Amino acid sequence: MSYLDKAALKVVGTRPIRPDGVDKVIGRASFGADMTMPGMLWGKVKRSPHAHARITKIDTSKAEKLNGVLAVVTAADFPNIPNEEAFVGEGPMNFRDLSRNCMARDKALYDGHAVAAVAATSSAIAEEAVDLIEVEYEVLPHVIDVEEAMADGAPLLHDDMFTQGIEPKPEKPSNVAKRITFTKGDIAKGFAEAELVIERKYSTQPVHQAYIEPHACVVSYGSDGQCTVFSSSQGQFMVRAYCAKLLGIDMANIRAIPAEIGGGFGGKTLVYLEPVALALSKKCGRPVKLVMSREEVFRGTGPAAGGVIEVKIGAKKSGRIVAAELVLKYQAGAFAGSPVGPGCMCAFAMYDLDNVHITGYDVVSNRPKVAAYRAPGAPNSSYGVESCVDELARELGIDPLALREMNAARDGTKTPYGPTLVNVGYIPTLEAAKNHEHYKTKLGPNQGRGVASGFWFNIGGESSASVHVNEDGTVAVVEGNPDIGGSRASMAMMAAEVLGIPYEKVRPVVGDTASIGFTFLTGGSRVTFATGMAVTQAAEKVVEQLKSRAAAIWDISPEAVEWKDGKAFPAGSNAGSFEPLSLADIAVKSGRTGGPITAEVSINAQGAGPGFATHICDVEVDRETGHVKILRYTAVQDVGRAIHPSYVEGQMQGGVTQGIGWALNEEYIYDKNGRLDNPGFLDYRVPVASDLPMIETVMVEVPNPRHPFGARGVGEVPIVPPMAAVANAIADAIGTRMRDLPMSPPKIRAALDEQEPPRLAAE
Amino acid sequence: MSKHHVTTTINGEPAEYLCEAQQTMLDVLRDELGLTGSKEGCSSGDCGACTIICDGNIVCSCLMLGVEAEGRDITTIEGIARGDELHPVQQKFLEHAALQCGFCTPGLIVAAKALLDTTLNPTEEEARYWLAGNLCRCTGYDKILRAVMDAASVMRAEAGR
Amino acid sequence: MPHVTMTGIAARRLTGGLTEFDVEADTVRRLITELDRRYPGLGQQIDESMAIAIDGEIFQDAYLEKLRPESEVVLIPKIGGG
Structure with a gap:
C-alpha cells in the first residue's frame, strides 16, 4: 500500500515525543558502559606506542602474576585468519584485516594498535597489569601522509599488497591497495571544446567521527560455549557476525544485545572490543567489561578518510561544463578499504556531464584503519569538486547557483558511474536555495557567502520487524536497528498510521539477535527507509488479520470488512449491520478467533532513492586572528517525505555541524615518530555551542515511490556540502581560496599575510 | 589500599x-x-x-x-526531575527533539538547569557560551538551544515574571 | 535483451577488459548466471562486491528482481554508508 497522500496522514509528519525520550533525559537509558554482570571483571587493552613496528616478543608473565589479574590475551589467543574477503551478511569484509585490527599480529601498524589485553578484578588493577606486559618491538620506518605512502621507496605496511585494478598485476608490492576508474564520454574531446579550464589540487584531513560515547561492551563467554554480548554498536547482527567469524563461534551461540548507542556516524559499524572481551572472558570464565578511554578512541578507532583531490573542469563561457576529470588519493589507514569508490561515484553526481574521467586510489599508511563516517567518501571529493565549480563560477562571473542549475543532474541524467537517475530532487534544492531569503541578504565587510551541493545514494538492504497486538489493544513493534537518532519514534509513527491508532499506543523495542530476524546495521541512511518498510508491511499484515478476526466475530466474509481509523467496519450495507470493532475489542477476543495477532516481516529493501542537498553559508573572517565565524547557515535537502520532521531537521543540523568542524578545526596531528599528538577533545576541537548559529533547514519533499510513505534516507548527505560551502564563503570574504583543510586560524592568517605581507615592527 | x-x-x-x-x-x-x-x-x-x-x-x-x-x-x-514531574529543561528537550543519541543529554540538562538556576533571562549567546563545555556531536546544538530558551520562558512564567 | 555496463570495477581482468555486454536474461539471477558462464568467477565477484542498478534504481543482492528486454543494467561497486 502507499501512503503518499500527505493530507490523509494523521501521525506521519507530526512531531511526537520519542518513546525512549524520558529514559534519556533522566539518566536511565543504558548505554554500552552502563551495564554490569554478576562476577564481572574489568578489561584493559595494551596499545602500541609505535607507528610501525615488528612485534618480536610479548612477555605477559609479570602481568599474569599480579594479584587480581585473571586473564591476559594476545594475538596468540585468536584464530589466525587467512587473507580472504568473506561475506557474512553485512557485505564484504576482509576478516584477516579486521582480526589484526582488533589485535595486532606480527606487526603493529599504527600508534594505538592493540597488542594485548587483560581482565582483572578492578579497573585500577587492569591498568597496572597492562603496564606489566612487556612487548619487544623492532621499530620500522613509518609513513603518515597519503602521497608519501604512494611514493616509490615508501615504507611498506603489507608486503603482499599488490595494487588491484591495474593490469597486468604490478611486480612490486606497494601501499596502494586499489585503483578504481570511472569513464563517461571522451575527456580529451571535451577539454578540446572547453573555453576555460580550471585545474586545482585540494586536500582534506582524516577526521574522527567523535561520537561522545567511547566504545564499550560487557560480555560473557559461558562454559557451555554460549555467549552474551552487550555493546554499543550500529548493529547487533554485525557484532554477532564479526565475533563469530573472528573467534570461530557458531552464530547461534552468540546473543548480541544492543545497548543504547551514544553516537556512531559510521564509526561503530565494525568491532574493536567485543572479540577481545570474549577472548578474555573465555580464558577466565567470568564476564568482562571493556571500555575505551577517549585517548584510545582517537588512537585506536576509525577516523574518516582524508586525502588529496585533484580536479580539472573545462567549460564554455556560457557556464556549460564540457569535461571533468578527477583524481582521488584516499587514506585507508593501516588496512585497505578507504571509501574511495563512493568518493569517485558521488563527486560529479550533481551534474549532467558528457565527458568525465575519475580515478581513485585506496592507500594504506600508519594510521588507524578508517571507518565509515556519514556519506563515506563523498565529503572529500565534493569539497574539491564544489570548490572548483565555485572557482569556475567566479571566473566566469556567473552566480554559483545558476551555474549549478545550468549543469544540474535531473531525471534521465546518466551519472558518471553508470546508472540513469530517476525520481531525484536536486533542482528543487537549488531553486529553494535561490529563493530563500538568506540568499538575498546583504553582507558586511570581511563577510562572505558560499554555496555548495552534495549527493549520496542512500541504501536499503535487509530488515526485519514484527508487530504484536497486546491483549488490551496496544501494540508492540520489535525491530532490529539500534536507535541512533530517534528512529524508534518514526517506526512507531508508521505502525500507528497503518493501524489507525494513536502513536502513544505503539511501543517500539530494539530487539537482540535472538528476538528479531536479521537486520542490517543502522547506517547508510537506511533505517527509516528499509526498516520502516518492514514495519509498515508487518502492520499491514496485522490489519489483514484484524479484518479477518472482525469477520469471524461478525460471522461474515473477511472481504466484507474494511479497516478505518483503527476500527473494523462492515464494508457497505450488504455486509450486514454491526457496530464498529476497535483494535482493543478485537484484541480481547483474539484467543477465540484464532490466537494472538502478530506479524513479522523480513525484507531486502531496494531502490532507496538518492538524496541531494544544497547549502548556503555566510562567514565573517577576523583578519587579525584568522578566526572564521559562521554567521548564518541554511541547509536545503530533498528528504523524500519527513516521517518525524524534527529528527530529519536534526540529521541535517548535525551533519552540517560535523562538516563545519571538518572544514574549520578538526585534524589529526602526528609527531615525527608517527604518534598522535592530539588524542583528546581539548586539542582535537569539535564544534561547541558557542561556535555556531542556529542551523536553518529547508526540507524539500520529492517522495521516493519505492517507500510506502515516500521516505528517503536523510542522515548522510548533510555532511557532504559544508566544507566547500565554508571554503567558498571564505574565498568570498577574503578573496583567497583555501584548498587545504582544516581552514584553521593559522592557515587563514598565512593566506592573509600572503595578500599583504606583515610589516616588521622595526620598519 | x-x-x-x-x-x-x-x-x-x-x-x-x-x-x-x-x-x-x-x-x-x-x-x-x-x-x-x-x-x-x-x-x-x-x-x-x-x-x-x-x-x-x-x-x-x-x-x-x-x-x-x-x-x-x-x-x-x-x-533533576521534580519527583514524578520532569524539570522544564527535560520536558523541553523532549518536545524540541533536542537529543538524538542521548549520551551528552544528561550533562547538557544538568548544565542548562544550573544556568537557569542562575538566571531566567539568558540571551541565546549567553546560553551558547554557558553550554560550550558540553559537547554534542549529533544535533549541531540548534534544538538544544531552542529547548533551553523555551524552558527559560516556561520558568519565567512559573516565577510570575 | 538487457544491455549491461560494468563501471569502476577491478573485475575487468575476468572479462578481458570488456565492460559492456548484451545478456539474454529476465531476472538478476539469470543475468549473473549467464555472465559467470561467460567469464568464470565474475558471478562471485558480483555477489560479493557489486550492486546492480536497473533503470536507475540501485539493487543490492536482489536475485529475484525482474529485467525487461530494454532494461539499462549497470554493475557498480556495492555501497555501504555511515
Whole structure:
C-alpha cells in the first residue's frame, strides 16, 4: 500500500515525543558502559606506542602474576585468519584485516594498535597489569601522509599488497591497495571544446567521527560455549557476525544485545572490543567489561578518510561544463578499504556531464584503519569538486547557483558511474536555495557567502520487524536497528498510521539477535527507509488479520470488512449491520478467533532513492586572528517525505555541524615518530555551542515511490556540502581560496599575510 | 589500599560510601552508587557528559575526586526531575527533539538547569557560551538551544515574571 | 535483451577488459548466471562486491528482481554508508 497522500496522514509528519525520550533525559537509558554482570571483571587493552613496528616478543608473565589479574590475551589467543574477503551478511569484509585490527599480529601498524589485553578484578588493577606486559618491538620506518605512502621507496605496511585494478598485476608490492576508474564520454574531446579550464589540487584531513560515547561492551563467554554480548554498536547482527567469524563461534551461540548507542556516524559499524572481551572472558570464565578511554578512541578507532583531490573542469563561457576529470588519493589507514569508490561515484553526481574521467586510489599508511563516517567518501571529493565549480563560477562571473542549475543532474541524467537517475530532487534544492531569503541578504565587510551541493545514494538492504497486538489493544513493534537518532519514534509513527491508532499506543523495542530476524546495521541512511518498510508491511499484515478476526466475530466474509481509523467496519450495507470493532475489542477476543495477532516481516529493501542537498553559508573572517565565524547557515535537502520532521531537521543540523568542524578545526596531528599528538577533545576541537548559529533547514519533499510513505534516507548527505560551502564563503570574504583543510586560524592568517605581507615592527 | 569513608548528600538524600583515594566522583557515582546517568566521554573535563552540580556550581565529575564530596550537596541527572514531574529543561528537550543519541543529554540538562538556576533571562549567546563545555556531536546544538530558551520562558512564567 | 555496463570495477581482468555486454536474461539471477558462464568467477565477484542498478534504481543482492528486454543494467561497486 502507499501512503503518499500527505493530507490523509494523521501521525506521519507530526512531531511526537520519542518513546525512549524520558529514559534519556533522566539518566536511565543504558548505554554500552552502563551495564554490569554478576562476577564481572574489568578489561584493559595494551596499545602500541609505535607507528610501525615488528612485534618480536610479548612477555605477559609479570602481568599474569599480579594479584587480581585473571586473564591476559594476545594475538596468540585468536584464530589466525587467512587473507580472504568473506561475506557474512553485512557485505564484504576482509576478516584477516579486521582480526589484526582488533589485535595486532606480527606487526603493529599504527600508534594505538592493540597488542594485548587483560581482565582483572578492578579497573585500577587492569591498568597496572597492562603496564606489566612487556612487548619487544623492532621499530620500522613509518609513513603518515597519503602521497608519501604512494611514493616509490615508501615504507611498506603489507608486503603482499599488490595494487588491484591495474593490469597486468604490478611486480612490486606497494601501499596502494586499489585503483578504481570511472569513464563517461571522451575527456580529451571535451577539454578540446572547453573555453576555460580550471585545474586545482585540494586536500582534506582524516577526521574522527567523535561520537561522545567511547566504545564499550560487557560480555560473557559461558562454559557451555554460549555467549552474551552487550555493546554499543550500529548493529547487533554485525557484532554477532564479526565475533563469530573472528573467534570461530557458531552464530547461534552468540546473543548480541544492543545497548543504547551514544553516537556512531559510521564509526561503530565494525568491532574493536567485543572479540577481545570474549577472548578474555573465555580464558577466565567470568564476564568482562571493556571500555575505551577517549585517548584510545582517537588512537585506536576509525577516523574518516582524508586525502588529496585533484580536479580539472573545462567549460564554455556560457557556464556549460564540457569535461571533468578527477583524481582521488584516499587514506585507508593501516588496512585497505578507504571509501574511495563512493568518493569517485558521488563527486560529479550533481551534474549532467558528457565527458568525465575519475580515478581513485585506496592507500594504506600508519594510521588507524578508517571507518565509515556519514556519506563515506563523498565529503572529500565534493569539497574539491564544489570548490572548483565555485572557482569556475567566479571566473566566469556567473552566480554559483545558476551555474549549478545550468549543469544540474535531473531525471534521465546518466551519472558518471553508470546508472540513469530517476525520481531525484536536486533542482528543487537549488531553486529553494535561490529563493530563500538568506540568499538575498546583504553582507558586511570581511563577510562572505558560499554555496555548495552534495549527493549520496542512500541504501536499503535487509530488515526485519514484527508487530504484536497486546491483549488490551496496544501494540508492540520489535525491530532490529539500534536507535541512533530517534528512529524508534518514526517506526512507531508508521505502525500507528497503518493501524489507525494513536502513536502513544505503539511501543517500539530494539530487539537482540535472538528476538528479531536479521537486520542490517543502522547506517547508510537506511533505517527509516528499509526498516520502516518492514514495519509498515508487518502492520499491514496485522490489519489483514484484524479484518479477518472482525469477520469471524461478525460471522461474515473477511472481504466484507474494511479497516478505518483503527476500527473494523462492515464494508457497505450488504455486509450486514454491526457496530464498529476497535483494535482493543478485537484484541480481547483474539484467543477465540484464532490466537494472538502478530506479524513479522523480513525484507531486502531496494531502490532507496538518492538524496541531494544544497547549502548556503555566510562567514565573517577576523583578519587579525584568522578566526572564521559562521554567521548564518541554511541547509536545503530533498528528504523524500519527513516521517518525524524534527529528527530529519536534526540529521541535517548535525551533519552540517560535523562538516563545519571538518572544514574549520578538526585534524589529526602526528609527531615525527608517527604518534598522535592530539588524542583528546581539548586539542582535537569539535564544534561547541558557542561556535555556531542556529542551523536553518529547508526540507524539500520529492517522495521516493519505492517507500510506502515516500521516505528517503536523510542522515548522510548533510555532511557532504559544508566544507566547500565554508571554503567558498571564505574565498568570498577574503578573496583567497583555501584548498587545504582544516581552514584553521593559522592557515587563514598565512593566506592573509600572503595578500599583504606583515610589516616588521622595526620598519 | 585502604578506602575512605565519605558522607555527603546526593540528589537531596543522605549518602555514604567508601572510595579509594584516586577514584573520581564520576567513578564513584557510576561504579559504587549505581548512578550511571552521568557519562564518561573523555575523563579530561573537555566533553561535559559527566556534569554534576556541587554546592550550586557545575563540575565535571571526572575532574573531582570521590573524597571531595565529603559534606557537599551533589545533584546529578537522576536528581533533576521534580519527583514524578520532569524539570522544564527535560520536558523541553523532549518536545524540541533536542537529543538524538542521548549520551551528552544528561550533562547538557544538568548544565542548562544550573544556568537557569542562575538566571531566567539568558540571551541565546549567553546560553551558547554557558553550554560550550558540553559537547554534542549529533544535533549541531540548534534544538538544544531552542529547548533551553523555551524552558527559560516556561520558568519565567512559573516565577510570575 | 538487457544491455549491461560494468563501471569502476577491478573485475575487468575476468572479462578481458570488456565492460559492456548484451545478456539474454529476465531476472538478476539469470543475468549473473549467464555472465559467470561467460567469464568464470565474475558471478562471485558480483555477489560479493557489486550492486546492480536497473533503470536507475540501485539493487543490492536482489536475485529475484525482474529485467525487461530494454532494461539499462549497470554493475557498480556495492555501497555501504555511515
